[in-house]
Amino acid sequence: MSQARLSPGIRAGRLTQAEIAANFADVAPPLDRHEAQVAADRCYFCHDAPCITACPTAIDIPLFIRQIATGTPDAAAMTIFHANILGGMCARVCPTENLCEGACVRMEAEGDPVRIGALQRFATDGLMAQQGHPFRRADPTGRRIAVVGAGPAGLSCAHRLAAKGHEVVIFEARAKPGGLNEYGIASYKTVDGFAQAEVEWLLGIGGITIRTGQALGGDLTLTALAAEYDAVFLGVGLGAVNRLRLEAEDAGNIRDAVDFIAELRQASDLLSLPIGRDVVVIGGGMTAVDAAVQARLLGAENVTIVYRRAREMMGASQHEQDHATRSGVRIIAGATPVAVIAADGRVETVEFAHTAVTDGRIQPTGTGFRLKADQVFKAIGQRLDMALDGLDIDAGGKIAVTGPGRTGIDGVWAGGDCAAGGDDLTVTAVAQGRDAAEDIDARLMGRPVEIPG
Structure with missing residues (x-):
């Protein structure tokens, strides 16, 4: 943008450094152990828990809160990560008031739900701060999958496939992985470089290579990827603005x-x-x-x-x-x-x-x-900003999919904001990437698909 065309009213340095630091501090500071214990004790541990139904990744919320309440927060984190490998970010950015907390029985009874999001952050942050990655890869399968887009859907898909022993190559157009989590969320929600720290932690499972600066178009085409890899997952997001x-x-x-x-x-x-x-x-x-x-x-x-x-x-x-x-x-x-x-x-x-x-x-x-x-x-x-070789686009301008992200091209899946049926939430993108990975694995290994949740 030409600076000559900027209004005189637009300028930098309107506030002091101290004011900026205060304004962009963590909008929801984490719970300490005592606060987490008090919050967990408020859960009714419902058998037919509406909070689970309200979560797009179907985390067993009563179970992980009970694990916190009984002093095993690492077990709680594993319960979360088995359903949602980006549970740390989702704890920070999910609209919990519309999802799990909005469905909480205490919300209906008292207007004050259990602090599910804060408890999820307490558990996941604690385990992520420890050395090593908590998941281990299965034996190598010899299969290679291309994932286009290192946003929530692509990362979720890649991690699940890597855990099953497949080799995954992620092609990312930007200079950093993370997608919406890195580039599209208010800074005060994800302070201290958490988005990149989460990606590095996720990659700790091994078997995932990220190639940045690689966008579809030119030398990188869907046709070429489908020919070179055993499967392709598209998590390209929506790059153009209306x-x-x-x-x-x-x-x-x-x-x-x-x-x-x-x-x-x-x-x-x-x-x-x-x-x-x-x-x-x-x-x-x-x-x-x-x-x-x-x-x-x-x-x-x-x-x-x-x-x-x-x-x-x-x-x-x-x-x-x-x-x-x-x-x-x-x-x-x-x-x-x-x-x-x-x-x-x-x-x-x-x-x-x-x-x-x-x-x-x-x-x-x-x-x-x-x-x-x-x-x-x-x-x-926003809308798709690229032509995708031979894929069907629905009336809403997104990639048409059926079931767990299957596109009209055999061997190509899609999920996240670019695919039909999503609601432009990180947690939904994670669920779609995860479910597509399960379907890809089942197809490649010749077994029935089992979708978590």
């Missing part, structure tokens, strides 16, 4: 929210990141909230999220919405952008129209408003 389709959308101070978050996550000095005084974020999902909150934490004075539907329809959970408003972010629902007013290649104002839903369709009401903006972040959804 457009507003408005004039002046390409002005210098309008950018994709995912790029802003990725830049922030990779910055060695947050004080060096320029941020506007008046920031507008368009969208209503987790990306919108993460971008808006971090803009405030960098020192933006006025940050507004604008979402086209009713607030209860936002993709971001109520917990995340509340966190945003506590951080000083204003949320305006029921409005859509209709014009970008720019001068000298820089946005100055965004015009919005109030909306109403008529026959299931969003329509402008004829009234509206304008917001001053020296910086605008777009968070209106």
Whole structure:
């Protein structure tokens, strides 16, 4: 982006180093042993546990909490990792209020669920801090599998396949593995380089090679991978961001929210990141909230999220919405952008129209408003950014799959955000990668597939 096209209101160093450090500290500090014991003692250990059903990876939650309660947190961690090898990250970023904790019996009875996410972090962090990897590979099978994408789905798939004795090569387009966990999640949720530490820990099982800077297209094609490897798993995510389709959308101070978050996550000095005084974020999902909150934490004075539907329809959970408003972010629902007013290649104002839903369709009401903006972040959804040789794409723009990630091409599987049926959550991507690995192994080894959970 040309610095000449940036608004004068966008600048670095709005806060002090001490303020930045405080703002980007761990948003949910870990439990100590006593706190974990107290939290675990609140669990009813339900036999027909709704929390398990609500977990996309079907972790046996009552079992691991009982193991913590009886003083065996390492056993609890193994219970978690057998179902979800990225259980450490999921403990930090899962919308537990919509999943396991939202289904907790105590939530229904008292409005205060067992702190399942915090207990999961307590157990997994403890085991990951120890020497060595807790899983051991089976005897080598001589089979080789290509995994495209080192995000949650690809890493989960690779680890499960490696554990079964297969050799796995992961092709990753970016400079670092981790995908969404490394580049797309708010920094205050995963402090101290946890995303990369988790990848290094996962690779400790052996049998997995990662080749970075390798994207599909050019010399690396799906056809070539399918010919060279015994199976291929696609976990390529969604690399392109939807457009507003408005004039002046390409002005210098309008950018994709995912790029802003990725830049922030990779910055060695947050004080060096320029941020506007008046920031507008368009969208209503987790990306919108993460971008808006971090803009405030960098020192933006006025940050507004604008979402086209009713607030209860936002993709971001109520917990995340509340966190945003506590951080000083204003949320305006029921409005859509209709014009970008720019001068000298820089946005100055965004015009919005109030909306109403008529026959299931969003329509402008004829009234509206304008917001001053020296910086605008777009968070209106993502899509595939590559052509994939011969794969069927569904009406939603994702790879069509059946069962545990089987695509229309024999020997090719897909999972995570790029595949149909997902809900753009790390935990769902982990489950899809894991289940595809089980199916790949069963196909290669000639036995019935057994999907965990």
